[in-house]
Amino acid sequence: xxxxxxxxxxxxxxxxxxxxxxxxxxxxxxxxxxxxxxxxxxxxxxxxxxxxxxxxxxxxxxxxxxxxxxxxxxxxxxxxxxxxxxxxxxxxxxxxxxxxxxxxxxxxxxxxxxxxxxxxxxxxxxxxxxxxxxxxxxxxxxxxxxxxxxxxxxxxxxxxxxxxxxxxxxxxxxxxxxxxxxxxxxxxxxxxxxxxxxxxxxxxxxxxxxxxxxxxxxxxxxxxxxxxxxxxxxxxxxxxxxxxxxxxxxxxxxxxxxxxxxxxxxxxxxxxxxxxxxxxxxxxxxxxxxxxxxxxxxxxxxxxxxxxxxxxxxxxxxxxxxxxxxxxxxxxxxxxxxxxxxxxxxxxxxxxxxxxxxxxxxxxxxxxxxxxxxxxxxxxxxxxxxxxxxxxxxxxxxxxxxxxxxxxxxxxxxxxxxxxxxxxxxxxxxxxxxxxxxxxxxxxxxxxxxxxxxxxxxxxxxxxxxxxxxxxxxxxxxxxxxxxxxxxxxxxxxxxxxxxxxx
Amino acid sequence: xxxxxxxxxxxxxxxxxxxxxxxxxxxxxxxxxxxxxxxxxxxxxxxxxxxxxxxxxxxxxxxxxxxxxxxxxxxxxxxxxxxxxxxxxxxxxxxxxxxxxxxxxxxxxxxxxxxxxx
Numbered sequence: 001x002x003x004x005x006x007x008x009x010x011x012x013x014x015x016x017x018x019x020x021x022x023x024x025x026x027x028x029x030x031x032x033x034x035x036x037x038x039x040x041x042x043x044x045x046x047x048x049x050x051x052x053x054x055x056x057x058x059x060x061x062x063x064x065x066x067x068x069x070x071x072x073x074x075x076x077x078x079x080x081x082x083x084x085x086x087x088x089x090x091x092x093x094x095x096x097x098x099x100x101x102x103x104x105x106x107x108x109x110x111x112x113x114x115x116x117x118x119x120x121x122x123x124x125x126x127x128x129x130x131x132x133x134x135x136x137x138x139x140x141x142x143x144x145x146x147x148x149x150x151x152x153x154x155x156x157x158x159x160x161x162x163x164x165x166x167x168x169x170x171x172x173x174x175x176x177x178x179x180x181x182x183x184x185x186x187x188x189x190x191x192x193x194x195x196x197x198x199x200x201x202x203x204x205x206x207x208x209x210x211x212x213x214x215x216x217x218x219x220x221x222x223x224x225x226x227x228x229x230x231x232x233x234x235x236x237x238x239x240x241x242x243x244x245x246x247x248x249x250x251x252x253x254x255x256x257x258x259x260x261x262x263x264x265x266x267x268x269x270x271x272x273x274x275x276x277x278x279x280x281x282x283x284x285x286x287x288x289x290x291x292x293x294x295x296x297x298x299x300x301x302x303x304x305x306x307x308x309x310x311x312x313x314x315x316x317x318x319x320x321x322x323x324x325x326x327x328x329x330x331x332x333x334x335x336x337x338x339x340x341x342x343x344x345x346x347x348x349x350x351x352x353x354x355x356x357x358x359x360x361x362x363x364x365x366x367x368x369x370x371x372x373x374x375x376x377x378x379x380x381x382x383x384x385x386x387x388x389x390x391x392x393x394x395x396x397x398x399x400x401x402x403x404x405x406x407x408x409x410x411x412x413x414x415x416x417x418x419x420x421x422x423x424x425x426x427x428x429x430x431x432x433x434x435x436x437x438x439x440x441x442x443x444x445x446x447x448x449x450x451x452x453x454x455x456x457x458x459x460x461x462x463x464x465x466x467x468x469x470x471x472x473x474x475x476x477x478x479x480x481x482x483x484x485x486x487x488x489x490x491x492x493x494x495x496x497x498x499x500x501x502x503x
Numbered sequence: 504x505x506x507x508x509x510x511x512x513x514x515x516x517x518x519x520x521x522x523x524x525x526x527x528x529x530x531x532x533x534x535x536x537x538x539x540x541x542x543x544x545x546x547x548x549x550x551x552x553x554x555x556x557x558x559x560x561x562x563x564x565x566x567x568x569x570x571x572x573x574x575x576x577x578x579x580x581x582x583x584x585x586x587x588x589x590x591x592x593x594x595x596x597x598x599x600x601x602x603x604x605x606x607x608x609x610x611x612x613x614x615x616x617x618x619x620x621x
Binding site for chain 1: 514515588590593594597601613617618
């Protein structure tokens with residue numbers, strides 16, 4: 001807008017900048033160019049009729065290259081997964097939309113769909129060999145977190161009912177957050193039995209003690225103890241996300257699933273990336289988008305987030321236009337004080353005014369890769385473990401004024417003490433050892449953190465390896481190296497580390 | 504003074520702030536105070552700057568007359584809070600000029616919160 005002025009600020013009227021349009025070119029649909037647009041997606045205009053095909057295309061672009069075990073070079077090769085499919089469902093907007101889209105695109109032969117507008121119908125009919133189902137069996141897994149927070153409502157029944165009404169052919173698998181401390185669940189999903197382990201959070205060394213007979217073996221009590229021991233609201237949210245993810249992965253594997261799908265949208269991924277990196281999770285930035293999980297080589301599960309190129313706005317419009325009921329997720333107590341909530345507020349605001357910036361976050365992170373190789377897996381989150389975590393931490397901050405000493409456990413002669421720090425990634429170590437901004441003193445009197453079952457098992461395996469190596473010093477001096485490996489049972493394990501036990 | 508009849512709908516949990524009612528019907532004056540003050544009487548309008556009732560005014564009106572609690576969850580910086588989508592006759596309000604869209608009789612305005620989580 002050109003204003004005629006003499007340039008004298010005292011007589012010039014206020015120059016009003018014309019509003020920058022939120023869409024490129026015209027208001028007509030960029031795809032069909034016929035219909036008037038109904039939604040703007042990052043400056044591009046789409047009509048209601050073309051919108052379904054846009055979402056379908058975005059889902060397929062992320063998911064289909066990962067379906068077959070080996071990347072397919074030929075586009076004509078049919079999609080056939082090596083196992084079944086698990087879909088993680090939280091009740092939130094993303095997972096509701098994910099379930100609907102996956103059902104329409106891949107499961108329409110087994111579910112009754114309301115309508116398939118915009119979704120390509122199979123050529124040759126649904127019985128054509130080319131159109132065989134990609135996955136034989138599909139299950140929907142839901143993790144209920146209510147047990148960890150007294151007073152929180154349990155939504156399992158409501159979710160089960162919703163799924164029965166809309167997706168009756170899909171198997172519903174309810175999981176509870178306390179399963180992470182339940183040996184019977186662990187056994188059911190194929191986990192190896194482990195000693196109970198607890199970590200002392202009063203020092204950065206995170207000394208862990210193991211006990212054969214834990215006084216408190218109720219999983220719900222252990223879960224509450226876990227949550228109450230965590231130092232900050234940020235740590236609680238981060239730890240619960242990890243528990244949920246691992247519970248879903250082990251459950252997926254127990255159903256012989258080759259794929260686990262989660263409904264994380266582009267907006268949510270950007271939030272999680274910034275939040276995770278701020279908590280020291282940069283080494284596993286790639287795993288935030290997608291990961292190949294196989295911690296004990298018993299069978300891999302591909303964790304994929306098919307909505308990672310679809311914004312929260314698009315998910316919301318899809319849910320609205322298709323009348324999808326979104327049950328919603330419970331908020332954690334004091335969750336709004338955590339880093340993730342603050343990050344979410346920032347990103348949601350950014351997305352409204354600068355929508356392309358949010359996708360830039362995800363695309364930039366997708367280009368990142370760690371400089372060094374992983375030194376194994378973190379025993380808590382089962383993501384890559386970066387070497388040199390403790391050396392780095394000791395260089396960047398002073399955490400204690402005196403050398404930490406292991407706590408005494410004279411009341412429990414069967415307990416064993418080790419430091420957990422070298423088995424945790426930077427992010428998990430930060431989660432457990434972070435300090436509240438209110439000072440070093442903790443709000444909660446509870447500083448003993450029970451380890452989830454998988455962490456205890458991994459730790460036990462690693463400690464046995466260390467013990468066996470330490471017991472064979474003679475071999476280091478021999479001319480030839482002799483390697484003897486065999487599977488050990490719990491009695492042999494105890495015998496192997498017997499000389500380290502305090503009697 | 505002419506009036507405009509509007510159908511308002513809330514989704515995504517936003518209805519919890521509005522008496523848990525998803526659907527509302529409103530009647531607004533066609534000309535309103537430019538400062539979005541919905542409490543200015545019809546007589547007093549002649550003494551102030553006026554504008555045709557637009558979506559910006561509607562948002563203030565809803566906050567002042569229908570909202571039961573937590574106004575900060577609905578409005579921020581004189582517009583809807585980030586994370587709330589607005590549809591004008593089933594169309595993204597960004598295509599219709601956002602707050603500057605002049606309301607017409609029988610328009611349907613939908614406010615959807617995207618912040619369920621997901």
